[in-house]
Amino acid sequence: MARPRQALLSRQRIVATATAVIDAEGLAALSIRRLATELGVQGPSLYNHFATKEEILDAVADAVIEQVDISVFGRFDWRVALRRWARSYRDALTAHPNIVPHLAQGPGRRPTALAMADAVYGGLVDAGWPPARATHIGALMRYFVAGSALGSFARGFVDDPQLYADRYPHLTRAHLLADHQKSVDEGAFALGLDALIDGLARLYEDVVGELPD
Amino acid sequence: MARPRQALLSRQRIVATATAVIDAEGLAALSIRRLATELGVQGPSLYNHFATKEEILDAVADAVIEQVDISVFGRFDWRVALRRWARSYRDALTAHPNIVPHLAQGPGRRPTALAMADAVYGGLVDAGWPPARATHIGALMRYFVAGSALGSFARGFVDDPQLYADRYPHLTRAHLLADHQKSVDEGAFALGLDALIDGLARLYEDVVGELPD
DNA sequence: ACCTGAACACCGTTCAAGT
């Protein structure tokens, strides 16, 4: 074949297909050859569009973050903005949980991830938070959201009553968790988000005080 | 050589060496052949002690969790116990951050991880939390702690002033974050832990009420 | 500019052969 008159590949198509493989079979299942097969080309062709596999994973991660709604900062009270952003952030990550370990390494040079960090930090500083606190809040929210998407808590428990019986006196019903995966993880996230924002709002009143309107 | 009269390997020695390689060079650097070389044997020898590489990673993960102090449950007020456990949990994970993505997949069949889940859940239920809430609290604490250890927030920002200048108006000082990695991550964790436990304590008073002594 | 086949130095795992 050599070079076709119309390019067979594009960065966008590569990223979309990589995302589909990672979603369906996990990070470990994504190899260059496998991805190439899925795209109808040979492995080395991909190196015309990305320098390394790492660059492909970065592009997948950034495309996931592109789904996060950061328009809330500046438009709503910081408590409301933080809550809506955290929900949107979690929704984006739980739609693609297998890429979370890669994405949680930080924004690096990924433009969408940097734009998100900029919006969050800027929103908090504009709301009156001291810069150091704004950094901490951005960090701790990422801890909580990334942790919640990294692996389901409920699915982490094997569905085998024999495993828990006798040995772990309080876990006698843990084998049922997997059946309620979604509501357990959702309930835990909701409770943690409430507690976090409640705790931060109380601190805010001490640190920043009520601002005159 | 064939079989030596004194076994060259033991599960313990394999786990210790695997942990050292993962700590020093990351999860991706740990291959069976590399680990075998480090242990002075050939690759296939390891399969006399572990059935798969996955089992080795499970053993590394469980050894990390073994360092977490779960003796606090039942000995202290649940707020104090939760706080001390979370700190100890984070200390254990941040000592071995590269294994966190594996470990955060849940306890599976790892005995130490199951014992920890049992202690946390039991401690909360004994303190009067309804079972469903106790599950949620165990989950959300894992989200926060695992997220905080998964990747440094501060190190996630590249040390390159040019990257942020102009493009990200609020991140003009982000290139300095890496220099303060430890205090940024520690400050964010401390703030989040305070907010979480404060928020949960307020809920506790609504849900459980004050118990007579 | 963009795709290919061949090649390099790697993987995890199996298995028969040794003691």
Next chain:
DNA sequence: ACCTGAACACCGTTCAAGT
């Protein structure tokens, strides 16, 4: 019981050769 060499089907990446 426990270590070995050879082998299998894989990896990510490079590169000269094609159009």
